Amino acid sequence: MKAFALVDGNSFYCSCERVFDPKLATRPVIVLSNNDGCAVARTSEAKALGIGMGDPYFKIRELCDQNRVAVFSSNYSLYGDMSARLNAIYRQWAPEVEIYSIDESFLDLSLIPERDRQTYGRDLRATVHQWTGIPTCVGIGPTKTLAKLANRVAKKNEELGGVCDLTDPAERDKWLPRIDVGDVWGVGPASERKLFELGIETAADLRDMPTRLARQRMTVVGERTVLELRGIACMALEELPPQRKGCAVTRSFGKPVSTLDEMLEAVSAHALRAAEKLRRHKLETSHLTVFMHTSPFNRRDPAHGGSKTVHLPEASADTFELIEAARCGAQAIFREGYRYAKAGVIMDDLIPAGSGIRPLFPARDRDKSERLMTALDAVNAVFGRGTMVPAGVGINKREWQTKFDRRSPRYTTRLDELPHAMAT
DNA sequence: TCTGGGGTCCTAGGACCC
DNA sequence: TCTGGGGTCCTAGGACCC
Numbered sequence: 440m441k442a443f444a445l446v447d448g449n450s451f452y453c454s455c456e457r458v459f460d461p462k463l464a465t466r467p468v469i470v471l472s473n474n475d476g477c478a479v480a481r482t483s484e485a486k487a488l489g490i491g492m493g494d495p496y497f498k499i500r501e502l503c504d505q506n507r508v509a510v511f512s513s514n515y516s517l518y519g520d521m522s523a524r525l526n527a528i529y530r531q532w533a534p535e536v537e538i539y540s541i542d543e544s545f546l547d548l549s550l551i552p553e554r555d556r557q558t559y560g561r562d563l564r565a566t567v568h569q570w571t572g573i574p575t576c577v578g579i580g581p582t583k584t585l586a587k588l589a590n591r592v593a594k595k596n597e598e599l600g601g602v603c604d605l606t607d608p609a610e611r612d613k614w615l616p617r618i619d620v621g622d623v624w625g626v627g628p629a630s631e632r633k634l635f636e637l638g639i640e641t642a643a644d645l646r647d648m649p650t651r652l653a654r655q656r657m658t659v660v661g662e663r664t665v666l667e668l669r670g671i672a673c674m675a676l677e678e679l680p681p682q683r684k685g686c687a688v689t690r691s692f693g694k695p696v697s698t699l700d701e702m703l704e705a706v707s708a709h710a711l712r713a714a715e716k717l718r719r720h721k722l723e724t725s726h727l728t729v730f731m732h733t734s735p736f737n738r739r740d741p742a743h744g745g746s747k748t749v750h751l752p753e754a755s756a757d758t759f760e761l762i763e764a765a766r767c768g769a770q771a772i773f774r775e776g777y778r779y780a781k782a783g784v785i786m787d788d789l790i791p792a793g794s795g796i797r798p799l800f801p802a803r804d805r806d807k808s809e810r811l812m813t814a815l816d817a818v819n820a821v822f823g824r825g826t827m828v829p830a831g832v833g834i835n836k837r838e839w840q841t842k843f844d845r846r847s848p849r850y851t852t853r854l855d856e857l858p859h860a861m862a863t
Numbered sequence: 864t865c866t867g868g869g870g871t872c873c874t875a876g877g878a879c880c881c
Numbered sequence: 882t883c884t885g886g887g888g889t890c891c892t893a894g895g896a897c898c899c
Contacts, residue, residue, distance in 0.1 A: 472867035479867075479899095497865040513867090540899045627897050658873060660897080687869060736866055783868090841867090 441672050442548040442579065442606060444560065445586040446529065446567075448522075449574045449594070451542035452480035455521045456511050458572035459850045459858050467508045471496055474691040474841045475512055512843035518542075520851045524571050532563055537676045545583060547676050553606050560602035579604040583674045584667035585611070587624040588642060608670070615643035615668070625664045630657050642668060682791075683720060688713045689783025692839040695734070696779045701839055702731065703766050707832040709784045710758070710765035715819075717756035717786070718812060723795060724786040725754040727761055729768030734780035743779075745772040754795030757808045758815065759829060 448454055452470035457463045467484035471477065478485075478494045488506050490499055496510070503510055522541045529536045533546035551559050560577035567575050578590025585605045592614050593603035605611050621631035623642050633656050639645055645653075646668035654662040663673045688709040696702050706729055717723060732744025747768035751760060765784050773779075797805075818827045848856035 474865095474867065476865085476867050493866085495866040500865090543899080625897070629896060658896090660873070681871095683870080685870070689868065691867065734866085781867095842865095 440549065440581065442551065442553075442556070442581055443583050443586040443676065444533075444546040444548045444556075444563075445539075445543060445578045445583070445590045446525075446546060446563065446575050447543040447590060448525065449576060450480050450482045451522075451573070452511075452513065452518055453482045453485075454573050455514075455518050456509070456847055457482075458521070459517075459847065463509050467506060468511070469503070469508055470511045470513055471845070473513060473843075474693060475844055476691065479513070510845055512846040514843075514846050514849060516849040516852045517847065521571060521573065525567060525573060525575075528563075528567055528570060532559075532566075535676050535678050537678055538680070545586065545676055548579060556604050556606065557602055560604065561600065564601050575601065577602045579606060581606055581670045582667040582672045583676075584624050584664060585670065588615070588618065588622075588668075591618070591622060611670075612643075615646060616641050618642040620645050623664060623668070625660060630661060633657065682789075683722070684789060685785065685787040686713060686716050686720075686722070686724075686789060687783060687785040688716070689730075689781065689785070690841045691781045692779065693842040694838045696782070696839045697775075697777065699770070699773050699775075701837070702769055702773050702779065702782065704832065704837065705782055705839055706731075706765045706769040706784060707762045707829075709782065710761040711828060711832055713784050713786060714756055714758040714761045714812075715816070715824075717761075717789070718792075718816060720789075721792045722789040723754040723756045723792050724751070724761075724789055725795060726750045726786070726788070727764045727768070728785040728787075729765050729772065729782070730785070731769065731772055731779050731782035733777050737778075737780075740778050741776070743774055743777045747771045752802045753798050754790055755808070756792060757803075757812060760803075760808075762829060762832065 453468040456468055456470065467488060468482045469478045469485045469490060470480040472479045475496055477496060478490055478492065478499065481490050481492070485508055488502060488508070490502065518541060526536060526538055526544055529544050529546055533548065534550065535547035537545040539545055548556060548559070556579050560579060564575050564577055567573060576590055576593040578586045578588065578593055580586040580589050589603040589605040593599050593601055605614065618641060620626055620634050620640055620642060621628070623645060626634070626645070634645065639648055645665060648665060650662050650665050653665045666673050690709065692705070696705060710727070726748055728746055728748045730744070730746035733740060733742045749764040749768045751764055755761070815827055819825065848858070850856060850858045
């Protein structure tokens, strides 16, 4: 019989910040999205103050000041590294691990006897906490959807000690009626509304609805959720991430951009990052879409936005070619007299590097390009991102750059930002 | 004044073909 | 007045996830 565990870090980004500053242990902590825009992680103390997921920071700033909330910009270097440490532990504990997101992993628990699963969960939590300082919760079930649900139960019911096992149908009968249908994995706001109209309000109601009706109203995705809630596994553990299909680099500006020069600098910087990402995944693209738009929240200034797809002569991951394409697209969209709030580059239909069709009369020297990109990546890997960039790319100290005014040190990935310890 | 970024999957409907 | 049938492919948009 298959069994899954879903392990996730509690208020993960906040917990990462707490690991390196013990003074935060009892204070409310929040972490903001890019550009210091919205609250995307909150500790229980912060939630208790009424800070919601996605609340814009400018609306809660006062509340935060009054309550000594510790506020951080996102520090992805730190969170990514802590995430890798958690997964290294999971791999010692399970034969197969699927990394589902930066703070959630599914573990294959099929070989753990049912009676030992509670203990297993408790021991895993304790180990992770001891080795990394990160608090976690463990949800266990015969399907991924039930493991997710169990994890939620463990989170919301402190008396369970951070572990919940829904392998036993009797346990499911106990908990599923207490869970709102909108809290089931895969049920978003649109489906929740439809289900409410049918009188389906809890996870138990959803489990018991006819599969045909589920399919009719919520496509095959909804039908699968119903089956999974009944304990019929429709989703397997995906150990190897499937090849990615698209790749995007998009950013809000720290200050609105109104000049073409600045816009070209910005999209060049985004294209540069996009090309690096492609090469890291050994992929290429044959076309690139640029977009820009003014703020959707600002009703006073005139609004403008648009996107433009630029085709390359042949598939490529060459920084210079992608920058050229991005600048070309941006010039076609940009108009004077607007305050642009965001721009980005998007690439889809990615193909493995070198697998594309070659033109009969190539416009460029592929080998030369590849050698140059290898050298570029090597320099930047040793001396840090942005050490060597093509001229005309805005990479350092520009007004429009995304804000990270409250970022903590990158304790675990930068030698010059190591935490300091003092003994007296 | 200040509101994130990056993905996946599914379906409907249009274009096109014979 | 009556005006075929059945495919495939592509894209846009919706829905969902963290």
